[in-house]
Amino acid sequence: MNDKPLKSETPILGTDHIILDFWQWGFSKILTNNLRGIFAEFLIGTALGCLNQLRVEWDSFDLVYKDMKIEVKSSADIQAWHKEKYSNISFSIGAKKEYDYETNKYSPTVKRNADIYVFCLLKEKNLELIEPLNMTQWEFYVALTKDLDIHFPHQKTISLNSLKKIAHPSTYEELKKTIDGLL
Template sequence: MSTLPEPSPWVPAPPIAPLRGDEKFVGMNATVQDFWRFAMSDLRVNNTRGYLAEFMVARALGVNALRTEWDDYDVLWDGIKIEVKASAHLQVWAQRQLSQIRFTGLRAHSWGDIEAGMSPEKSYKADVYVLAAHTVLEHAAYDPLDVSAWSFFVLPQAQLVALNVDSLSLARVSGLTEAVGITELAAAVLTAHGRNANLVQR
């Protein structure tokens, strides 16, 4: 009697070098930059706006590492695991009224390992949470590259654990902590993590 073959072992994806943008496709007259322009030209789209917020936070902290899609956090800075959430009043679709800013997905399942898979319970997986709100109210004033249009609210994990919530409205967040600009972000993250904000190099 024949037996089924043993399942193949898991094969991890190897790391790759960052793309420059000028690499050419094989068999098609296009470059990686053409693809980026096609897929991510509009920085107002929700998923791209989230990537943009992560990028701004990383740069504000001096982190140049590339984002990893499946990590339990978005930015790792000096041992501090940081989760970034973004929201905005304006959307790319037609709106009857401005969107209410709300930060969702604060708790999530954790990936244990290949055998265990996802954890059954959601948890707060980062040490510090940076909630980025895009504050512009009119499309005519919306410049996706203007960092001053963003307000950043920084909360420690312990505060979210005490609140026991999966999401927070902008009004609720504003009552918990004051907004900071991008130049104040590093000090706010250190403070939320319980470190001396004076350690930030000016």
Template sequence: MPELERIPKVKREGSERFHSSGKDIGFDLLGFWRWSASDVVSNATRGRLAEYIIAKAIGAANDVRDEWAAYDLLDPRGISIEVKSAAYIQSWHQNRFSTISFNYPKTHAWDSGTNRQSGVKCRQAEVYVFSLLAHQVQATLDPLDVNQWEFYVVPTAVLDARTRSQHSITLKSLRALHGPPITYDGLRDAVATAAELHRAALSA
């Protein structure tokens, strides 16, 4: 069997039709998107939504999301970003709000172009954006409202230097480390500042 090269990503429109060997069978790609991703409160979809919101804020949403990239986003300025999300309110029945914490473990990077994994565990991105859907009223919860989110933008070097935990961080610890959250409008500048601090720490 010959080697199979990586399949290039194609940005689709949603109007593409499902078919049977070229014969239209009555539904389109947009219907699949609606079926599979309409529950934006669910954990899996909310994580991708957080990535998209941040990508729009920094101007990195023109391409197609890369499911297998070593990090979640690449800023047009060349800054690699990892996005983590959490929420108080989930899509399932709850007796209480979820306790907020974020995992940020070191990983082996995998290159989809070569199908090879790196030998060293590390944090792949220069900047982490911890994204909290902070709204606490279920009746008015709307993940599409960027004002219901809080963003904490942290240089990876700061996370690497933590002594309390190298795997996760509670919201209380994150706020102590970061200070007040960043709004959607402040994300672009905050990412640039965090990247500068990360690079300065590496060169010190």
């Protein structure tokens, strides 16, 4: 399997298409839950300058920055499927077994496997204005895993109000400084 980033002009062999065609078709609706989450991981990686390896699906953490494992979580008031009301903002923080891709086994221990959690909130509430590519529409909350373990030891999810008790919002521009201040 190729562990190098694809280039947009890479041909899809046996067709008259390139990989950019696939990306545009399959990955343009960033407001969907799965793509918003992956996009949030990308945003944190760009803010910290730590996109030095390709994303690993279902890894026990999302990024590594200064030898610290980072878990990125995403939520939004507006979902891709329009509802009559805003979503309740919550983020997954449940402990899990760590999967080892080298041994193809799960660890016996259930825990939060990252050192830091970054919670990304796409906060725009106007369906006509929402634009995930606009960094002014995002807020980022950074929490050390040890603080989550102290304040919310057995919770599987955390609400925005509970999160605000241990973390303050940061902008995209402030994110690196916020994280560096916790290290």
